[in-house]
Amino acid sequence: SEIVLSIRDLTVNYYTRQGVVNALDGVELDVYQGEILAIVGESGCGKSTLARSIARILPSNAVIEKGSIILNLGSGNTVDLVRLSEDELVKIRGKIVSMIFQDPSAALSPVHKVKKQVTDHVSGEKRRVEKIAQEILKKLMMPAPHMILEKYPHELSGGMKQRIVIAASLITRPRIIIADEPTTALDVTVQAQILKMLSRLREELETTIILITHNLAVAAEIADRIAVMYAGHVVEVADVFSLFERPLHPYTKGLLKSIPKPHVDEEIEPIRGEPPSLADPPPGCRFHPRCPYVMDVCMRIKPRLEERAPGRLVACHLEER
Ligand code: ATP
Ligand code: SF4
Numbered sequence: 001s002e003i004v005l006s007i008r009d010l011t012v013n014y015y016t017r018q019g020v021v022n023a024l025d026g027v028e029l030d031v032y033q034g035e036i037l038a039i040v041g042e043s044g045c046g047k048s049t050l051a052r053s054i055a056r057i058l059p060s061n062a063v064i065e066k067g068s069i070i071l072n073l074g075s076g077n078t079v080d081l082v083r084l085s086e087d088e089l090v091k092i093r094g095k096i097v098s099m100i101f102q103d104p105s106a107a108l109s110p111v112h113k114v115k116k117q118v119t120d121h122v123s124g125e126k127r128r129v130e131k132i133a134q135e136i137l138k139k140l141m142m143p144a145p146h147m148i149l150e151k152y153p154h155e156l157s158g159g160m161k162q163r164i165v166i167a168a169s170l171i172t173r174p175r176i177i178i179a180d181e182p183t184t185a186l187d188v189t190v191q192a193q194i195l196k197m198l199s200r201l202r203e204e205l206e207t208t209i210i211l212i213t214h215n216l217a218v219a220a221e222i223a224d225r226i227a228v229m230y231a232g233h234v235v236e237v238a239d240v241f242s243l244f245e246r247p248l249h250p251y252t253k254g255l256l257k258s259i260p261k262p263h264v265d266e267e268i269e270p271i272r273g274e275p276p277s278l279a280d281p282p283p284g285c286r287f288h289p290r291c292p293y294v295m296d297v298c299m300r301i302k303p304r305l306e307e308r309a310p311g312r313l314v315a316c317h318l319e320e321r
């Protein structure tokens with residue numbers, strides 16, 4: 001399948017009074033047209049920074065120091081999102097690349113009806129636009145769309161609000177949707193419903209979804225591929241089955257051992273130690289202070305993300321084991 005987004009050597013720092021936080025260090029990642037790619041990793045490893053870099057909505061103290069994010073616009077046209085001006089970004093944001101956040105309440109305005117918020121990015125004759133909005137709400141399995149469009153956000157449940165946010169991001173049929181922990185604030189049943197719905201819609205609308213989550217079970221449930229991040233690096237990328245069946249990176253192995261498996265009576269083993277502060281990350285492989293296989297070279301040289309087998313990328317100095 002075609003590559004829709006190609007990230008190379010992406011390095012992002014936050015400048016704070018306490019110093020520089022190196023949130024992304026040479027991140028490399030390809031995203032394929034029509035897939036659901038999950039990005040997983042512990043809190044603070046840089047997932048949201050990566051998402052916000054792609055959508056180009058980083059906070060003002062963040063600087064993209066180097067690297068490129070090549071977006072494939074189809075018919076041989078590409079743009080580097082890192083190098084676009086604010087004017088050019090306006091044409092892409094929300095239309096070609098759309099972002100869904102964790103907290104639907106923050107994404108919706110309390111003073112406007114659902115109708116206005118869902119159709120904000122759509123131009124055209126009023127009746128027609130409203131029809132499109134109703135269609136998309138129907139696809140999102142919402143009862144009585146014409147009534148919901150007349151409501152204000154506070155009249156809706158959390159799950160309904162998140163569907164409205166998703167509707168607003170889908171209505172322009174973006175090429176890429178980035179969902180940053182879109183269901184974390186919702187209860188488990190609603191989470192499952194929304195994830196199932198996203199996965200169905202991706203097929204219907206031929207959209208690519210980048211799903212950010214700290215929850216491996218959620219990733220396993222709906223993603224095609226998983227990229228594992230650790231302390232600002234992408235350390236492993238694989239299809240869901242291979243990643244669970246035979247993780248290659250020591251961090252991924254630890255991560256899988258640290259979550260309980262249903263129906264398997266296996267000891268849970270947390271990874272020893274803590275992730276490093278990105279204000280002062282360890283040199284070489286950033287996982288080396290916690291790695292059971294650490295070697296001399298790991299402390300000096302950062303391992304490159306390399307393809308070990310078709311579709312299996314790993315950043316580790318260990319030979320394949
Ligand atoms: P979580 O799972 O908690 O959402 P995350 O993987 O999304 O975490 P990021 O939010 O991308 O992680 O943060 C990466 C690093 O950058 C962390 O060390 C974080 O403290 C730091 N960071 C994030 N935003 C800022 C900011 N605005 N200013 C300074 N540092 C920041
Ligand atoms: Fe462990 Fe070295 Fe591989 Fe890092 S590079 S994960 S420290 S073996």
Ligand code: MG
Nearest residue numbers: 047048049180
């Ligand atoms: Mg985050």
